[in-house]
Amino acid sequence: MSVAPAAPRVVWGEPALRLISRIATFCLVELQKLRHDRTELVTRAIQPILWLVIFGETFSRIRAIPTGDVPYLDYLAPGIIAQSALFVAIFYGIQIIWERDAGVLTKLLVTPTPRAALVTGKAFAAGVRAVAQAVVVVVVAALLGVAMTWNPLRLLGVVAVVVLGAAFFSCLSVAIAGVVLKRDRLMGIGQAITMPLFFASNALYPVELMPGWVQAISRVNPLSYEVSALRGLLIGQPTNYWLDFGVLVAAAVLGIAVASALLGRLSR
Template sequence: MSERLVEPPAVWADLRTRTGPALLVSRVGTFCLVELQKLRHDRSELVTRAVQPILWLVIFGTTFSHIRAIPTGGIPYLDFLAPGVIAQSALFIAIFYGIQIIWERDAGVLTKLLVTPTPRAALVAGKAFAAGVRSVAQAVIVVVVAALMGVAMTWNPLRLLGVVLVVMLGAAFFSCLSLSIAGLALKRDRLMGIGQAITMPLFFASNALYPVEMMPGWLQVVSHVNPLTYEVSALRGLLLGTPTSYWVDFGVLVGSAVAGIVCAAALIGRLAR
């Protein structure tokens, strides 16, 4: 990343005139824009990252729809699966977000950012928000493909806005989890190994592919402490109208995102030592 992208003089001059909450919000927005500039320079990333979730819908979804081996409460399995694939695509984007910050550490960019008056929470929140925007962009692709395959989803604007919020909160938590792991692992190879080790367990220990009631007892316990479960439940409720407790779903997602930002902000300084 060029230094010009990280420290735009006009932006930093404007930020120095602000204090308190305005300063924090401005810097979160600045870091988010810096992150999204990377996506503008490599737009093919959205297409390549969308291949895997589309394959889940096209191959896994259609196959298990014909088998009818998973009880979904009267909902076609492809409809049941689509919200889980949306959550999965956001997870797969966010869980390796820590690799970027290790690269920034190696390039000397992170050290420059940490010596500015910027709160570390603003840096983390900006990256988490950017991960959410990337996840929403990919979720749009998955929703379009699911609609073309005949998935009966709502097109109510308020519910779709809720879907955007749910995807962003889920991506924020998992990106902060990745940043926290980066602060502990310190090396890209270690982070890749840990990320690969936890991604599929998080996915399979959720209700993305099958109802929680089908799981063995011990896995149900794991599922109930897995934020991905609440993300999928909220997405199913918003898109398909299945019963869920939105207060619980959003409460867990908001609490997880806030806790993730706090934890990542506390650990990110280890990368600059």
């Protein structure tokens, strides 16, 4: 009597663990690039520092922007942290185009690894880069006398917010790269949308001071929710954390989905 071959053993959750492992691998590869080019962190830190030192200090003295009982520099610091993360992430698609030109992307796309894993790995790598940038801004803000919390749980929340925000904007950049296909076009679009995203948020001033149409943009701008969460975590300003984190998570998931769908256009 023949014996039927035993069915292959399936470990519960193995596909998910394999996907997480691949995401982590892509993330580590991206971080190794940062280790070999640390000057990028230094050069990218200059602009946020100038915003704090010049813009923040000046407007704190003239008191041109009403922020209630919160000193303007304290109000501004979380917005500059979000801005620095935005600037790190919004040009991340250029790296994808460079990998396409070097033939690296094509090799990655023919592997069994899902495109979502590749995009997610790069998104979280952008998040870690943004966290490194945020640390610099936090240190400078502390030296300028900004009254921030040093509660470890709140700081962990700050890390999560920065990672989620950078993940979305890096995916937005990758999605744009999948549409325009060229570095110079992506640079132009990135420069065109970065400052409007920044100014049409609550990073520099309360939403109530904006014209009505800018307020409408601010309400659908993920950067506004990132700033609100950072203000709540760092300086204790009241905010709806469920709404802030919900919008950031939804934006990151949507960004990964759209970027993954458009990634294949870069290999054609």
